[in-house]
Amino acid sequence: MSLTINAKTYTADSFQSAAVGYIGSVHTVSVKDDVRLSRVVPKPTSTFSGVGRTSAKLTRTLTLTGALTTTWDGILDIQVTIPVGAASADIDSMLNDMGAFLASASFKTHVKGQQITF
Numbered sequence: 001m002s003l004t005i006n007a008k009t010y011t012a013d014s015f016q017s018a019a020v021g022y023i024g025s026v027h028t029v030s031v032k033d034d035v036r037l038s039r040v041v042p043k044p045t046s047t048f049s050g051v052g053r054t055s056a057k058l059t060r061t062l063t064l065t066g067a068l069t070t071t072w073d074g075i076l077d078i079q080v081t082i083p084v085g086a087a088s089a090d091i092d093s094m095l096n097d098m099g100a101f102l103a104s105a106s107f108k109t110h111v112k113g114q115q116i117t118f
Contacts, residue, residue: 003035005058010035024060031061032073042084049084 001012003022010022018040024033036057042050057077064070082091101107109115 003037005035032059033061034059044084051081051083054080 001020003010003012008024010024012020013023013034014021019036019038022035022037024035027033036055036059038055038057040053042052044050055078057075059073059075061071062074064072106118
């Protein structure tokens with residue numbers, strides 16, 4: 001199994017009951033280039049149908065300049081919680097909005113400069 005993100009292909013490498021790890025083309029023993037997808041199934045109660053939780057985590061070893069070390073891992077970890085019964089269109093709308101924000105100049109400024117007010 002493989003997973004394509006942008007133009008990079010990640011190959012399934014490790015399997016657990018609620019998670020799959022994928023490795024990218026530059027992944028080695030000392031260089032990380034991997035994605036981990038995981039899920040937590042909803043746990044309903046007598047008064048609430050529960051929420052489904054998923055996450056996607058990208059880890060990549062980065063080369064550093066002007067730092068005390070030459071390399072370190074960059075990590076992007078996205079957590080999603082959706083209540084059981086949510087409309088597919090509502091979920092699509094949320095994902096599309098967040099995807100656009102992640103690709104925006106504002107979010108890049110937020111990450112690179114740790115700016116939280118605009």
